[in-house]
Amino acid sequence: MSDKVQVSRADGVLRLVLDRPDKKNALDREMYRAMIGALEAARSDMDVRVVVFTSAAADFTAGNDLADFRDFLENPQDFPALAFVRALASFEKPMVAAVTGDAVGVGTTMLFHCDLVYASPDARLRMPFIDLGLVPEAAASLLVPRRVGMARASQFLLLGEAFTGEEAFRLGVVNSLAPPEAVDATAMEAARRLARKPAEALLAARRLMRGDPAEILARIEEEAALFARALSSPQARERLAAFFSRPK
Template structure:
C-alpha cells in the first residue's frame, strides 16, 4: 500500500515502512508524519507484526523536513504531527530497525536515536543542521546524542551542523554497522526477519527493560525541545535563516 509519500508492506512478521518520495529525497511532510504515526500505532496492536523496518526509496533515507511544507503548515504546538511521530517512535513497544543510505538529514538522523537498531550504507551522509536554520535540536537528540557520542562530539555535531559520514556515525554510536550500499537493504531485511523469529514476549519485555529508566526522561525532554523548537520557529532569526536557505537554492 502506498500513500502520501509512505509505502507500507508486510513481509512475514516484519512491517516495512518505506519513505517513498524520492523526487524530494524523501523529505518529510506533515502528512507523512501523520501516516507514519498511524502505521506505528496500528503495528503496536497487530499480533502478527514482530518487527518494523524503516528505509527510504530512491537511494536516500531522508533529507529532513520539506521546508516548503514546513512553512505552509508549521507546527504550532507540541501536538503537531512531527511531535506525534517522534513520540510514537520513542514509545513503540516492538523493535525498530532502520536502513540508512544516501542523505539522512535533520530528523533523518535524529529518528535513529530512539529507534533500536540502525544499519547504514558506506555512502550514507548524516547532518544535524538545526542551528544553520535558526532552530534547536529535536527528537530527544540534545539528550541522547551526548550519551551516545560524548559531550564534546555532540556539541560539535549540533552547534556546527556539519555533515559527517557513516564511519563517524558508527564511531558516535548512531548506527550498529556499515554495509556495502548494494547489500544494505537485503542485509537489514535479513536482520529484521531474524529478530522477528526470536521469542516475542521475551523480546518485548527485554526492550521494555532497556527503555524503562530512560523513556520518561526522554519524553519529557522531547516536550521541552518541542516547545523551544516552536519558539525558535516564530523568531525573526529563524525566518531570515530559512529565507536565506531558499535564496541559496
C-alpha cells in the same frame, strides 16, 4: 496512508519505505501521518514483531520538508513531525533502520530511537538545526550526548557538522556497514531474525534495556516548546526565507 510511504507486512516485519525521490524523501505532513498511523496500528497487531524504516531512493531522507515549517506556529502541538517523534519514543517493539545517502535532521535523530541501524559507509548524517536558527528535536539534545559523548555531540549539534556512516559505526550509532545496494537487505535480515525471537522475552528485554521513556518524552516536549519559540524568531525566519529564495 500515502503513496510517498510504501507499507508492507511479511514474516513479522512491518516495512515502511520512504518514496518521495523528487524531494530526496523530505518528510511532509502526509508522510508523517502515514508513518504515525502505521506505528499506531502495529502496537496492537500481534503479527507485527519489528518495524523497519528504509527508502526507495538513494537518500534515506532530507529531513523535514521545510515548507511545512511555515505552518508550524498555527498549532505546534498538532504538528505531525512532533507527533511522529513522540510515537517513536513510546513505541514498544523493536525498530530497525536502513540508511543510505543523506539522512538530515529528523533523518538522523530518529536513528537514536531505533534498536538496530545499518548504513552504507558513505551515508551522510547531519543535524543542522542551529544553522536554521532552530533547536534539536526528537530528544536529540539528550540522546546524542548520551550515545557519542559531549565532545562529538557538540560537533554534530552545535557546529552542525556532518558525519559519515563509517564514523557513525565507529561511534556506535550504526550497528554495521554494507555497500549501498546491500543496506536494505542487511537491515531486513536483521529484522527477520528479531521477528523469529520469542516475542514476550524480546519485548521485555527491550523494555529493560531502555528503561522508563518518560525522561525522553519530557525532553521531546521541552525541545518542542523551544523549537516553536525559535521558529518565530527573526533569525529563523531570515534563514528559512533565504532557503526558499535559493535558485531551484
